[in-house]
Amino acid sequence: MPPTDRIRDHAGQGAPTVAAQRTRRRLRADRARQLADLLRRQVLTGGCPDGTLPHESALAAEFRVSRNTVRQALDLLRAEGLVERLPGVGTVVVAEKYPHGLDRLMGLAETLHEHGHVTNEVRTVGLIPGPALVTERLRVPPGADVVCIERLRRLNGLPLSLDLTYIPLDIGTALLGADLENTDVFRLLEAVTGRALGHAEITLEAVSADAHSAAVLQAPRGAAVLMLERLTHLCDGRPVDLEFIRFRGDRIAMSGRLHRSL
Amino acid sequence: MPPTDRIRDHAGQGAPTVAAQRTRRRLRADRARQLADLLRRQVLTGGCPDGTLPHESALAAEFRVSRNTVRQALDLLRAEGLVERLPGVGTVVVAEKYPHGLDRLMGLAETLHEHGHVTNEVRTVGLIPGPALVTERLRVPPGADVVCIERLRRLNGLPLSLDLTYIPLDIGTALLGADLENTDVFRLLEAVTGRALGHAEITLEAVSADAHSAAVLQAPRGAAVLMLERLTHLCDGRPVDLEFIRFRGDRIAMSGRLHRSL
Numbered sequence: 001m002p003p004t005d006r007i008r009d010h011a012g013q014g015a016p017t018v019a020a021q022r023t024r025r026r027l028r029a030d031r032a033r034q035l036a037d038l039l040r041r042q043v044l045t046g047g048c049p050d051g052t053l054p055h056e057s058a059l060a061a062e063f064r065v066s067r068n069t070v071r072q073a074l075d076l077l078r079a080e081g082l083v084e085r086l087p088g089v090g091t092v093v094v095a096e097k098y099p100h101g102l103d104r105l106m107g108l109a110e111t112l113h114e115h116g117h118v119t120n121e122v123r124t125v126g127l128i129p130g131p132a133l134v135t136e137r138l139r140v141p142p143g144a145d146v147v148c149i150e151r152l153r154r155l156n157g158l159p160l161s162l163d164l165t166y167i168p169l170d171i172g173t174a175l176l177g178a179d180l181e182n183t184d185v186f187r188l189l190e191a192v193t194g195r196a197l198g199h200a201e202i203t204l205e206a207v208s209a210d211a212h213s214a215a216v217l218q219a220p221r222g223a224a225v226l227m228l229e230r231l232t233h234l235c236d237g238r239p240v241d242l243e244f245i246r247f248r249g250d251r252i253a254m255s256g257r258l259h260r261s262l
Numbered sequence: 263m264p265p266t267d268r269i270r271d272h273a274g275q276g277a278p279t280v281a282a283q284r285t286r287r288r289l290r291a292d293r294a295r296q297l298a299d300l301l302r303r304q305v306l307t308g309g310c311p312d313g314t315l316p317h318e319s320a321l322a323a324e325f326r327v328s329r330n331t332v333r334q335a336l337d338l339l340r341a342e343g344l345v346e347r348l349p350g351v352g353t354v355v356v357a358e359k360y361p362h363g364l365d366r367l368m369g370l371a372e373t374l375h376e377h378g379h380v381t382n383e384v385r386t387v388g389l390i391p392g393p394a395l396v397t398e399r400l401r402v403p404p405g406a407d408v409v410c411i412e413r414l415r416r417l418n419g420l421p422l423s424l425d426l427t428y429i430p431l432d433i434g435t436a437l438l439g440a441d442l443e444n445t446d447v448f449r450l451l452e453a454v455t456g457r458a459l460g461h462a463e464i465t466l467e468a469v470s471a472d473a474h475s476a477a478v479l480q481a482p483r484g485a486a487v488l489m490l491e492r493l494t495h496l497c498d499g500r501p502v503d504l505e506f507i508r509f510r511g512d513r514i515a516m517s518g519r520l521h522r523s524l
Binding site for chain 2: 030033038063097102103124131132134148164196199201203207208212213223225226244247249252256257258261
Protein backbone atom coordinates (compact mmCIF):
# COMPACT_ATOMS: atom_id res chain seq x y z
CA MET A 1 0.00 0.00 0.00
CA PRO A 2 1.58 3.31 -1.00
CA PRO A 3 2.12 5.69 1.90
CA THR A 4 -0.28 8.33 0.59
CA ASP A 5 -3.24 5.98 0.98
CA ARG A 6 -2.88 6.24 4.71
CA ILE A 7 -1.94 9.87 4.90
CA ARG A 8 -4.32 12.70 5.39
CA ASP A 9 -3.70 15.21 2.66
CA HIS A 10 -4.95 18.58 3.78
CA ALA A 11 -5.16 20.21 0.36
CA GLY A 12 -7.08 17.34 -1.20
CA GLN A 13 -10.12 17.30 1.02
CA GLY A 14 -13.20 17.39 -1.17
CA ALA A 15 -11.20 18.69 -4.14
CA PRO A 16 -12.83 18.59 -7.60
CA THR A 17 -11.13 17.04 -10.62
CA VAL A 18 -8.73 19.81 -11.73
CA ALA A 19 -7.75 20.48 -8.14
CA ALA A 20 -7.37 16.73 -7.60
CA GLN A 21 -4.90 16.53 -10.49
CA ARG A 22 -2.98 19.43 -9.07
CA THR A 23 -2.99 17.71 -5.71
CA ARG A 24 -1.63 14.49 -7.24
CA ARG A 25 1.21 16.40 -8.90
CA ARG A 26 1.91 18.19 -5.65
CA LEU A 27 1.94 14.94 -3.70
CA ARG A 28 4.40 13.39 -6.14
CA ALA A 29 6.64 16.45 -5.88
CA ASP A 30 6.39 16.25 -2.08
CA ARG A 31 7.30 12.57 -2.05
CA ALA A 32 10.19 13.16 -4.47
CA ARG A 33 11.59 15.83 -2.18
CA GLN A 34 11.11 13.65 0.89
CA LEU A 35 12.92 10.78 -0.81
CA ALA A 36 15.70 13.10 -1.97
CA ASP A 37 16.16 14.29 1.62
CA LEU A 38 16.68 10.71 2.80
CA LEU A 39 19.00 9.79 -0.05
CA ARG A 40 21.05 12.99 0.38
CA ARG A 41 22.24 11.83 3.80
CA GLN A 42 23.09 8.38 2.46
CA VAL A 43 25.09 9.93 -0.37
CA LEU A 44 26.89 12.40 1.91
CA THR A 45 27.84 9.95 4.62
CA GLY A 46 29.35 7.39 2.28
CA GLY A 47 26.33 5.08 2.59
CA CYS A 48 26.54 3.96 -1.03
CA PRO A 49 29.04 1.07 -0.94
CA ASP A 50 30.49 1.17 -4.46
CA GLY A 51 29.66 4.80 -5.12
CA THR A 52 26.41 4.03 -6.92
CA LEU A 53 22.83 4.29 -5.70
CA PRO A 54 20.50 1.27 -5.91
CA HIS A 55 18.61 0.83 -9.19
CA GLU A 56 15.48 2.97 -9.69
CA SER A 57 13.18 -0.02 -9.36
CA ALA A 58 14.85 -1.09 -6.11
CA LEU A 59 14.45 2.42 -4.72
CA ALA A 60 10.82 2.48 -5.85
CA ALA A 61 10.15 -0.80 -4.03
CA GLU A 62 12.08 0.17 -0.90
CA PHE A 63 10.38 3.53 -0.52
CA ARG A 64 6.99 2.37 -1.90
CA VAL A 65 6.81 5.12 -4.46
CA SER A 66 6.49 5.10 -8.25
CA ARG A 67 9.54 5.06 -10.52
CA ASN A 68 8.53 8.51 -11.72
CA THR A 69 8.84 9.75 -8.15
CA VAL A 70 12.26 8.09 -7.83
CA ARG A 71 13.40 9.76 -11.05
CA GLN A 72 12.16 13.11 -9.80
CA ALA A 73 14.05 12.63 -6.50
CA LEU A 74 17.26 11.72 -8.33
CA ASP A 75 16.81 14.81 -10.53
CA LEU A 76 16.82 16.94 -7.37
CA LEU A 77 20.08 15.39 -6.17
CA ARG A 78 21.57 15.81 -9.64
CA ALA A 79 20.63 19.48 -9.66
CA GLU A 80 22.52 19.84 -6.37
CA GLY A 81 25.60 18.27 -7.96
CA LEU A 82 25.53 15.27 -5.63
CA VAL A 83 24.92 12.51 -8.18
CA GLU A 84 25.12 11.93 -11.91
CA ARG A 85 23.37 9.40 -14.09
CA LEU A 86 25.70 7.35 -16.26
CA PRO A 87 24.12 5.26 -19.00
CA GLY A 88 24.73 1.57 -18.38
CA VAL A 89 26.07 2.25 -14.88
CA GLY A 90 23.24 3.94 -13.01
CA THR A 91 23.24 6.82 -10.57
CA VAL A 92 26.74 7.49 -9.30
CA VAL A 93 27.79 9.67 -6.39
CA VAL A 94 29.93 12.61 -7.53
CA ALA A 95 29.61 14.77 -4.40
CA GLU A 96 32.71 16.21 -2.84
CA LYS A 97 31.03 17.54 0.27
CA TYR A 98 33.09 17.85 3.43
CA PRO A 99 31.99 17.99 7.06
CA HIS A 100 32.81 21.16 8.98
CA GLY A 101 32.37 20.97 12.74
CA LEU A 102 29.97 23.34 14.46
CA ASP A 103 30.97 22.19 17.94
CA ARG A 104 34.46 23.57 18.30
CA LEU A 105 36.26 26.64 17.07
CA MET A 106 38.74 25.40 14.49
CA GLY A 107 40.56 26.62 11.43
CA LEU A 108 39.78 25.07 8.08
CA ALA A 109 42.98 23.03 7.69
CA GLU A 110 42.52 21.79 11.25
CA THR A 111 38.87 20.86 10.61
CA LEU A 112 39.54 19.09 7.33
CA HIS A 113 42.91 17.48 8.05
CA GLU A 114 41.44 14.00 7.55
CA HIS A 115 40.12 14.95 4.13
CA GLY A 116 43.22 16.37 2.54
CA HIS A 117 45.44 19.39 2.18
CA VAL A 118 44.11 22.93 2.49
CA THR A 119 45.91 25.61 0.47
CA ASN A 120 45.16 29.31 0.41
CA GLU A 121 45.48 31.61 -2.57
CA VAL A 122 46.11 35.01 -1.01
CA ARG A 123 44.15 37.48 -3.14
CA THR A 124 44.64 40.56 -1.02
CA VAL A 125 46.79 41.35 1.97
CA GLY A 126 47.57 44.72 3.51
CA LEU A 127 46.44 47.58 5.71
CA ILE A 128 43.26 49.58 5.36
CA PRO A 129 41.83 52.36 7.51
CA GLY A 130 39.29 50.36 9.48
CA PRO A 131 35.64 51.12 8.66
CA ALA A 132 33.60 51.87 11.81
CA LEU A 133 31.78 48.56 11.40
CA VAL A 134 35.14 46.81 11.72
CA THR A 135 36.91 48.91 14.36
CA GLU A 136 33.92 48.80 16.70
CA ARG A 137 33.78 45.04 16.65
CA LEU A 138 37.55 44.63 16.96
CA ARG A 139 37.52 47.27 19.73
CA VAL A 140 40.26 49.41 18.19
CA PRO A 141 40.07 53.25 17.88
CA PRO A 142 37.83 54.65 15.10
CA GLY A 143 39.75 54.96 11.84
CA ALA A 144 42.68 52.88 13.08
CA ASP A 145 44.41 50.80 10.44
CA VAL A 146 43.53 47.13 10.39
CA VAL A 147 45.08 44.24 8.51
CA CYS A 148 42.86 42.88 5.77
CA ILE A 149 43.47 39.47 4.19
CA GLU A 150 41.40 37.81 1.51
CA ARG A 151 42.03 34.19 0.62
CA LEU A 152 40.52 31.68 -1.75
CA ARG A 153 40.76 28.40 0.13
CA ARG A 154 41.07 25.05 -1.58
CA LEU A 155 40.93 21.48 -0.38
CA ASN A 156 43.00 19.17 -2.56
CA GLY A 157 42.93 21.87 -5.21
CA LEU A 158 39.12 22.34 -5.25
CA PRO A 159 37.81 25.82 -4.35
CA LEU A 160 35.98 25.59 -1.03
CA SER A 161 35.61 29.09 0.37
CA LEU A 162 36.40 32.75 -0.04
CA ASP A 163 37.49 34.26 3.29
CA LEU A 164 37.85 37.92 4.15
CA THR A 165 39.61 38.60 7.45
CA TYR A 166 40.12 41.78 9.47
CA ILE A 167 42.72 41.76 12.25
CA PRO A 168 43.87 44.56 14.62
CA LEU A 169 47.13 46.12 13.49
CA ASP A 170 49.27 45.19 16.51
CA ILE A 171 48.57 41.51 15.97
CA GLY A 172 47.97 41.47 12.23
CA THR A 173 51.28 43.07 11.22
CA ALA A 174 53.13 39.91 12.20
CA LEU A 175 50.92 37.93 9.84
CA LEU A 176 51.88 39.96 6.76
CA GLY A 177 55.09 38.02 6.26
CA ALA A 178 53.76 34.66 7.46
CA ASP A 179 53.09 31.61 5.33
CA LEU A 180 49.43 32.45 4.75
CA GLU A 181 49.26 30.04 1.83
CA ASN A 182 49.72 26.97 3.98
CA THR A 183 48.71 28.00 7.49
CA ASP A 184 45.33 28.71 9.13
CA VAL A 185 45.05 32.29 10.41
CA PHE A 186 43.87 30.76 13.72
CA ARG A 187 47.20 29.01 14.16
CA LEU A 188 49.11 32.16 13.27
CA LEU A 189 47.07 34.22 15.73
CA GLU A 190 47.88 31.80 18.52
CA ALA A 191 51.56 31.75 17.56
CA VAL A 192 51.84 35.55 17.31
CA THR A 193 49.99 36.34 20.54
CA GLY A 194 51.25 33.38 22.54
CA ARG A 195 47.68 32.85 23.68
CA ALA A 196 44.99 30.34 22.83
CA LEU A 197 41.84 31.46 21.09
CA GLY A 198 38.80 31.51 23.35
CA HIS A 199 35.44 31.72 21.66
CA ALA A 200 33.74 33.08 18.57
CA GLU A 201 30.34 34.51 17.82
CA ILE A 202 29.09 33.12 14.54
CA THR A 203 26.21 33.78 12.18
CA LEU A 204 25.34 31.35 9.39
CA GLU A 205 23.20 32.26 6.41
CA ALA A 206 22.33 30.80 3.02
CA VAL A 207 22.76 33.30 0.19
CA SER A 208 22.93 33.08 -3.59
CA ALA A 209 26.39 33.72 -5.00
CA ASP A 210 26.67 37.01 -6.84
CA ALA A 211 28.37 36.81 -10.25
CA HIS A 212 31.78 37.85 -8.95
CA SER A 213 31.91 35.54 -5.90
CA ALA A 214 30.62 32.69 -8.06
CA ALA A 215 33.43 33.26 -10.58
CA VAL A 216 36.07 33.30 -7.84
CA LEU A 217 34.68 30.11 -6.30
CA GLN A 218 34.31 28.54 -9.77
CA ALA A 219 30.64 27.88 -9.00
CA PRO A 220 27.61 28.63 -11.18
CA ARG A 221 26.20 32.13 -10.83
CA GLY A 222 23.44 32.12 -8.23
CA ALA A 223 24.77 28.91 -6.62
CA ALA A 224 23.85 28.49 -2.97
CA VAL A 225 26.56 29.72 -0.62
CA LEU A 226 26.86 29.06 3.09
CA MET A 227 27.90 32.40 4.50
CA LEU A 228 29.67 32.44 7.85
CA GLU A 229 30.40 35.60 9.79
CA ARG A 230 32.71 34.93 12.69
CA LEU A 231 34.18 37.21 15.35
CA THR A 232 36.90 35.32 17.16
CA HIS A 233 38.30 36.29 20.56
CA LEU A 234 41.48 35.35 22.39
CA CYS A 235 41.04 33.41 25.62
CA ASP A 236 41.27 36.73 27.52
CA GLY A 237 38.18 37.94 25.64
CA ARG A 238 39.86 40.36 23.23
CA PRO A 239 38.33 40.23 19.72
CA VAL A 240 41.13 39.61 17.21
CA ASP A 241 39.64 38.28 14.01
CA LEU A 242 36.51 39.38 12.14
CA GLU A 243 35.78 37.14 9.19
CA PHE A 244 33.29 36.88 6.34
CA ILE A 245 33.48 33.43 4.80
CA ARG A 246 31.59 32.18 1.74
CA PHE A 247 31.56 28.40 1.55
CA ARG A 248 30.44 26.69 -1.63
CA GLY A 249 27.13 25.12 -0.61
CA ASP A 250 27.82 22.00 -2.64
CA ARG A 251 31.13 21.31 -0.89
CA ILE A 252 30.51 21.93 2.82
CA ALA A 253 28.03 20.61 5.39
CA MET A 254 28.23 21.96 8.96
CA SER A 255 27.51 19.49 11.72
CA GLY A 256 27.13 19.82 15.45
CA ARG A 257 25.16 18.95 18.50
CA LEU A 258 22.64 21.09 20.35
CA HIS A 259 21.42 20.61 23.90
CA ARG A 260 17.99 21.40 25.28
CA SER A 261 19.29 22.86 28.54
CA LEU A 262 22.34 25.09 28.66
CA MET B 263 44.18 57.49 0.50
CA PRO B 264 42.04 54.66 -0.93
CA PRO B 265 42.67 51.33 0.74
CA THR B 266 43.98 49.64 -2.38
CA ASP B 267 46.99 51.99 -2.54
CA ARG B 268 48.38 50.30 0.52
CA ILE B 269 47.29 46.81 -0.25
CA ARG B 270 49.36 44.23 -2.03
CA ASP B 271 47.30 42.85 -4.85
CA HIS B 272 48.61 39.46 -5.78
CA ALA B 273 47.07 39.24 -9.24
CA GLY B 274 48.28 42.67 -10.28
CA GLN B 275 52.00 42.24 -9.94
CA GLY B 276 53.67 43.29 -13.16
CA ALA B 277 50.42 42.93 -15.11
CA PRO B 278 50.23 44.43 -18.62
CA THR B 279 47.42 46.78 -19.70
CA VAL B 280 44.54 44.39 -20.48
CA ALA B 281 45.32 42.35 -17.40
CA ALA B 282 45.55 45.59 -15.40
CA GLN B 283 42.06 46.58 -16.50
CA ARG B 284 40.76 43.18 -15.51
CA THR B 285 42.51 43.57 -12.20
CA ARG B 286 40.89 46.96 -11.60
CA ARG B 287 37.45 45.51 -12.31
CA ARG B 288 38.17 42.60 -10.04
CA LEU B 289 39.36 44.88 -7.27
CA ARG B 290 36.22 46.97 -7.52
CA ALA B 291 34.06 43.84 -7.38
CA ASP B 292 36.07 42.65 -4.37
CA ARG B 293 35.63 45.96 -2.56
CA ALA B 294 31.92 46.03 -3.37
CA ARG B 295 31.50 42.57 -1.87
CA GLN B 296 33.57 43.51 1.17
CA LEU B 297 31.45 46.62 1.71
CA ALA B 298 28.25 44.62 1.22
CA ASP B 299 29.40 42.14 3.89
CA LEU B 300 29.85 44.97 6.39
CA LEU B 301 26.56 46.65 5.53
CA ARG B 302 24.66 43.34 5.66
CA ARG B 303 25.34 43.04 9.37
CA GLN B 304 24.28 46.64 9.98
CA VAL B 305 21.05 46.03 8.07
CA LEU B 306 20.30 42.74 9.83
CA THR B 307 20.97 43.93 13.37
CA GLY B 308 18.80 47.01 13.12
CA GLY B 309 21.80 49.32 12.83
CA CYS B 310 20.02 51.68 10.43
CA PRO B 311 18.12 54.06 12.73
CA ASP B 312 15.20 55.13 10.55
CA GLY B 313 15.28 52.08 8.28
CA THR B 314 17.36 53.79 5.61
CA LEU B 315 21.05 53.44 4.81
CA PRO B 316 23.27 56.54 4.66
CA HIS B 317 23.46 58.32 1.30
CA GLU B 318 25.77 56.84 -1.35
CA SER B 319 28.24 59.72 -1.05
CA ALA B 320 28.37 59.34 2.73
CA LEU B 321 29.06 55.62 2.38
CA ALA B 322 31.71 56.34 -0.26
CA ALA B 323 33.45 58.77 2.10
CA GLU B 324 33.13 56.54 5.15
CA PHE B 325 34.49 53.44 3.45
CA ARG B 326 36.91 55.37 1.19
CA VAL B 327 35.65 53.78 -1.98
CA SER B 328 34.14 55.21 -5.17
CA ARG B 329 30.41 55.80 -5.55
CA ASN B 330 30.42 53.14 -8.26
CA THR B 331 31.69 50.66 -5.71
CA VAL B 332 28.99 51.74 -3.24
CA ARG B 333 26.33 51.25 -5.90
CA GLN B 334 27.69 47.82 -6.71
CA ALA B 335 27.62 46.88 -3.01
CA LEU B 336 24.03 48.08 -2.64
CA ASP B 337 23.11 46.08 -5.75
CA LEU B 338 24.37 42.95 -4.02
CA LEU B 339 22.21 43.61 -0.95
CA ARG B 340 19.26 44.36 -3.17
CA ALA B 341 19.71 41.06 -5.01
CA GLU B 342 19.56 39.34 -1.62
CA GLY B 343 16.27 41.07 -0.88
CA LEU B 344 17.68 42.99 2.08
CA VAL B 345 17.28 46.55 0.75
CA GLU B 346 15.43 48.44 -1.93
CA ARG B 347 16.16 51.76 -3.56
CA LEU B 348 13.30 54.21 -3.46
CA PRO B 349 13.61 57.34 -5.64
CA GLY B 350 13.70 60.42 -3.48
CA VAL B 351 14.11 58.39 -0.28
CA GLY B 352 17.32 56.42 -0.73
CA THR B 353 18.18 52.85 0.17
CA VAL B 354 15.65 51.42 2.57
CA VAL B 355 15.87 48.24 4.60
CA VAL B 356 13.19 45.74 3.59
CA ALA B 357 14.73 42.63 5.15
CA GLU B 358 12.58 40.41 7.33
CA LYS B 359 15.41 38.23 8.54
CA TYR B 360 15.05 36.56 11.93
CA PRO B 361 17.72 35.21 14.27
CA HIS B 362 17.59 31.48 15.03
CA GLY B 363 19.74 30.31 17.92
CA LEU B 364 22.43 27.73 17.30
CA ASP B 365 23.28 27.42 20.99
CA ARG B 366 20.24 25.68 22.41
CA LEU B 367 17.79 23.13 21.13
CA MET B 368 14.51 24.99 20.68
CA GLY B 369 11.38 24.79 18.58
CA LEU B 370 10.65 27.55 16.10
CA ALA B 371 7.85 29.27 18.04
CA GLU B 372 10.03 29.15 21.14
CA THR B 373 13.04 30.58 19.27
CA LEU B 374 11.09 33.38 17.59
CA HIS B 375 8.61 34.28 20.34
CA GLU B 376 10.01 37.82 20.53
CA HIS B 377 9.46 38.34 16.83
CA GLY B 378 5.86 37.31 16.48
CA HIS B 379 3.47 34.44 16.11
CA VAL B 380 4.43 31.17 14.43
CA THR B 381 1.65 29.26 12.66
CA ASN B 382 1.94 25.93 10.90
CA GLU B 383 0.06 24.88 7.80
CA VAL B 384 -0.10 21.11 8.11
CA ARG B 385 0.39 19.80 4.56
CA THR B 386 0.64 16.11 5.36
CA VAL B 387 0.08 14.08 8.49
CA GLY B 388 -0.23 10.32 8.85
CA LEU B 389 1.52 6.98 9.03
CA ILE B 390 3.98 5.58 6.54
CA PRO B 391 5.95 2.32 6.58
CA GLY B 392 9.32 3.68 7.71
CA PRO B 393 12.05 3.62 5.07
CA ALA B 394 15.24 1.98 6.36
CA LEU B 395 16.98 5.36 6.39
CA VAL B 396 14.35 6.56 8.88
CA THR B 397 13.82 3.46 11.06
CA GLU B 398 17.56 2.98 11.58
CA ARG B 399 18.00 6.50 12.85
CA LEU B 400 14.88 6.41 15.02
CA ARG B 401 15.95 2.94 16.27
CA VAL B 402 12.63 1.27 15.52
CA PRO B 403 12.27 -2.14 13.76
CA PRO B 404 12.80 -2.21 9.97
CA GLY B 405 9.57 -1.50 8.13
CA ALA B 406 7.76 -0.28 11.25
CA ASP B 407 5.20 2.44 10.69
CA VAL B 408 6.31 5.95 11.60
CA VAL B 409 4.35 9.16 11.88
CA CYS B 410 5.15 11.64 9.13
CA ILE B 411 4.20 15.32 9.41
CA GLU B 412 4.94 18.05 6.90
CA ARG B 413 4.31 21.66 7.81
CA LEU B 414 4.78 24.98 6.12
CA ARG B 415 5.74 27.31 8.95
CA ARG B 416 5.01 31.00 8.95
CA LEU B 417 6.03 33.88 11.17
CA ASN B 418 3.41 36.63 11.24
CA GLY B 419 1.98 35.11 8.07
CA LEU B 420 5.28 35.05 6.11
CA PRO B 421 6.52 31.62 4.93
CA LEU B 422 9.68 30.79 6.83
CA SER B 423 10.32 27.07 6.50
CA LEU B 424 9.09 23.76 5.19
CA ASP B 425 9.55 21.03 7.82
CA LEU B 426 9.29 17.30 7.32
CA THR B 427 9.22 15.30 10.55
CA TYR B 428 9.38 11.55 11.24
CA ILE B 429 8.41 10.29 14.72
CA PRO B 430 8.23 6.72 16.11
CA LEU B 431 4.68 5.39 16.15
CA ASP B 432 4.30 4.93 19.93
CA ILE B 433 5.03 8.61 20.52
CA GLY B 434 3.80 10.07 17.25
CA THR B 435 0.27 8.67 17.39
CA ALA B 436 -0.60 11.05 20.20
CA LEU B 437 0.45 13.95 17.99
CA LEU B 438 -2.04 13.12 15.23
CA GLY B 439 -4.90 14.79 17.04
CA ALA B 440 -2.83 17.59 18.61
CA ASP B 441 -2.95 21.26 17.71
CA LEU B 442 -0.09 21.05 15.23
CA GLU B 443 -1.09 24.36 13.69
CA ASN B 444 -0.19 26.37 16.76
CA THR B 445 2.24 24.22 18.73
CA ASP B 446 5.90 23.28 18.21
CA VAL B 447 6.42 19.53 17.79
CA PHE B 448 9.13 19.84 20.47
CA ARG B 449 6.58 20.98 23.02
CA LEU B 450 4.17 18.22 22.04
CA LEU B 451 6.93 15.59 22.31
CA GLU B 452 7.73 16.72 25.82
CA ALA B 453 4.05 16.78 26.79
CA VAL B 454 3.34 13.33 25.32
CA THR B 455 6.40 11.58 26.75
CA GLY B 456 6.50 13.46 30.04
CA ARG B 457 10.23 13.86 29.49
CA ALA B 458 12.44 16.75 28.48
CA LEU B 459 14.29 16.65 25.20
CA GLY B 460 18.01 16.05 25.58
CA HIS B 461 20.17 16.80 22.57
CA ALA B 462 20.08 16.84 18.79
CA GLU B 463 22.59 16.12 16.07
CA ILE B 464 22.29 18.74 13.36
CA THR B 465 23.65 19.27 9.88
CA LEU B 466 23.36 22.62 8.12
CA GLU B 467 23.77 23.08 4.40
CA ALA B 468 23.08 25.76 1.80
CA VAL B 469 21.16 24.45 -1.20
CA SER B 470 19.26 26.05 -4.08
CA ALA B 471 15.50 25.64 -3.83
CA ASP B 472 14.07 23.25 -6.40
CA ALA B 473 11.01 24.53 -8.26
CA HIS B 474 8.52 22.78 -6.03
CA SER B 475 10.03 23.77 -2.66
CA ALA B 476 10.43 27.32 -3.94
CA ALA B 477 6.75 27.46 -4.87
CA VAL B 478 5.70 26.16 -1.45
CA LEU B 479 7.95 28.67 0.31
CA GLN B 480 6.82 31.43 -2.07
CA ALA B 481 10.45 32.11 -2.92
CA PRO B 482 12.03 32.52 -6.36
CA ARG B 483 13.11 29.28 -8.02
CA GLY B 484 16.74 28.60 -7.21
CA ALA B 485 16.62 30.83 -4.12
CA ALA B 486 19.18 29.97 -1.45
CA VAL B 487 17.77 27.70 1.23
CA LEU B 488 19.31 26.92 4.61
CA MET B 489 18.74 23.21 4.99
CA LEU B 490 18.73 21.78 8.50
CA GLU B 491 18.69 18.07 9.23
CA ARG B 492 18.07 17.40 12.90
CA LEU B 493 17.80 14.17 14.88
CA THR B 494 16.44 15.00 18.31
CA HIS B 495 16.70 12.72 21.34
CA LEU B 496 14.85 12.61 24.64
CA CYS B 497 16.91 13.25 27.76
CA ASP B 498 17.28 9.46 28.17
CA GLY B 499 19.02 9.31 24.77
CA ARG B 500 16.17 7.82 22.72
CA PRO B 501 15.90 9.38 19.22
CA VAL B 502 12.32 10.60 18.74
CA ASP B 503 12.27 13.16 15.96
CA LEU B 504 14.04 13.13 12.59
CA GLU B 505 13.53 16.37 10.68
CA PHE B 506 14.40 17.88 7.35
CA ILE B 507 13.85 21.63 7.45
CA ARG B 508 14.21 24.09 4.58
CA PHE B 509 14.52 27.66 5.82
CA ARG B 510 14.17 30.50 3.36
CA GLY B 511 17.70 31.91 3.21
CA ASP B 512 16.44 35.48 3.05
CA ARG B 513 14.43 35.14 6.26
CA ILE B 514 16.63 33.26 8.72
CA ALA B 515 20.14 33.77 10.13
CA MET B 516 21.51 31.19 12.58
CA SER B 517 23.67 32.52 15.38
CA GLY B 518 25.71 30.88 18.06
CA ARG B 519 28.96 30.75 19.94
CA LEU B 520 31.83 28.34 19.46
CA HIS B 521 34.60 27.60 21.91
CA ARG B 522 38.17 26.68 21.14
CA SER B 523 38.43 24.02 23.83
CA LEU B 524 35.59 21.61 24.57
